Amino acid sequence: MEGKLTMPEGDLQQAILDAIIDDPSWPFVPMLAEVRSEIERDVRIIEMLRELRAMCDKRLVMWSNYPVNGNFLVDFDNAPIEAIAERYEKWFLDSRDDLNLSWDPFGLCFEVTDEGLLEWHRNLPPDYVEPPLWCMVLGNSEIVIYAQDEQCVAVAVESWVTTNPKRRMDWDTRTTDPLAEYVLNVNRVIRDGIRVTIKVSPRE
Numbered sequence: 001m002e003g004k005l006t007m008p009e010g011d012l013q014q015a016i017l018d019a020i021i022d023d024p025s026w027p028f029v030p031m032l033a034e035v036r037s038e039i040e041r042d043v044r045i046i047e048m049l050r051e052l053r054a055m056c057d058k059r060l061v062m063w064s065n066y067p068v069n070g071n072f073l074v075d076f077d078n079a080p081i082e083a084i085a086e087r088y089e090k091w092f093l094d095s096r097d098d099l100n101l102s103w104d105p106f107g108l109c110f111e112v113t114d115e116g117l118l119e120w121h122r123n124l125p126p127d128y129v130e131p132p133l134w135c136m137v138l139g140n141s142e143i144v145i146y147a148q149d150e151q152c153v154a155v156a157v158e159s160w161v162t163t164n165p166k167r168r169m170d171w172d173t174r175t176t177d178p179l180a181e182y183v184l185n186v187n188r189v190i191r192d193g194i195r196v197t198i199k200v201s202p203r204e
Helices: 012-020 028-039 045-057 081-094 114-122 150-163
Strands: 061-065 108-112 134-138 142-147 167-185 188-202
Touching: 012 028, 012 045, 012 061, 012 108, 012 114, 028 045, 028 108, 028 150, 045 061, 045 081, 108 114, 134 150, 142 150, 142 167, 150 167, 150 188
Parallel strands: none
Antiparallel strands: 061 108, 134 142, 142 188, 167 188
């Protein structure tokens, strides 16, 4: 994929920053799937959580928690990493036959700080090419893609299909609307783009 970083094994911090750089708040589970794909190894859940805790301590990322069924389920500052990892591992095990990697069951999200953005730029390889301009907002029954053009939509769709083998896009429901402007992050803005909405459902 254009814009994908070539990572030396073990460069987990840069892979995390690269996975979430374009979104204001990125859930842990799809971030884990993206990082595993990017550095091409099976990163352990506890390894990811420990790296994220260290990145929070260095103020490269911030965490937040949205309520699930009215409750906040994870206190990332104070809960033991091992206990958080155990909850995720149990969820992955219990959901293995119908695994949805597009959301987070405990509402744990991360976003890049200004310091994290600078750190990401400092560690880019010389041959890095900016990825296409797109952002995907994930829901339980639909996805919304904010993109510069149809080529960017295709890249977003490929990313979603790769990480969601148990779900399918219902192409007959696709709608496309003009998009005057959409801010991805402080350095990247979509102008005169498109917004594509597609319903998704479990594969039969």
